[in-house]
Amino acid sequence: MSDLVRLEGVEVRYGNSLALAATELDFAEGSFTSLLGPTGCGKSTLLNTIAGFVTPSSGRVLMDGVPVTGPGPDRGVVFQHYALLPWFTARGNVEFALKRFGLSRAERRARALESLAGVGLADAAGKYPAQLSGGMRQRVALARALAAEPRILLMDEPFGALDAITRVRMQRLLTELWQRTRTTVVFVTHDVDEALALSQRVIVMAADPGSVIADHEVTDDPAASGLHSRIVTQLGTD
């Protein structure tokens, strides 16, 4: 598999404070990687740098060899808080996100409905965010990100606000979607079990300054292989 995204010496400062120390990373096309670490270790900073929301103070991010200079439709983003527009229906939210692609109204509608069906929301397309549960809202956010057919899906603790049962359902859905589409995914979490359940690769980060401290390929049975406990040890007492 070739690398879709490459970070070359990416360092991020907010004012005088170093949020992410110089980082070298590659993300292979079609891979599913989790960024795991305690609050403040720079997970969101790293993700937002790939998304183009944050500009590195040194180094660069390459997407297919081309430097990232800002957000773009090749990178879909899903946050913990869904950021749906309350005055649009589920379908309207997805259609709205497709506006910049120069599709006709009919094409936007067809793509929105297809994408909502893909996350199991065919019957809820006409509902407003306030009429949807947290899990359903997060499905809309996922449908919205995927409708644009991004090369990479960047997810920042997307299931962090959901109850345990909904969270497991969403994890299953995400795994299914990834197996179907093989969209490259970078998934931020501070939950070891979630990282191991979803990913082929787990990158462990630590704070002060934010940095990568380990990079693991996920084994078939992380508990039996000792990977789970190795990661817990790397995370320290958090």
Ligand code: ADP
């Ligand atoms: P994580 O997502 O792992 O919790 P963040 O990337 O949000 O970590 O934050 C890394 C560090 O950078 C933290 O110390 C945080 O307080 C700081 N930070 C994050 N965003 C900003 C910002 N916009 N301005 C100043 N400091 C920030």
Ligand code: MG
């Ligand atoms: Mg964060």
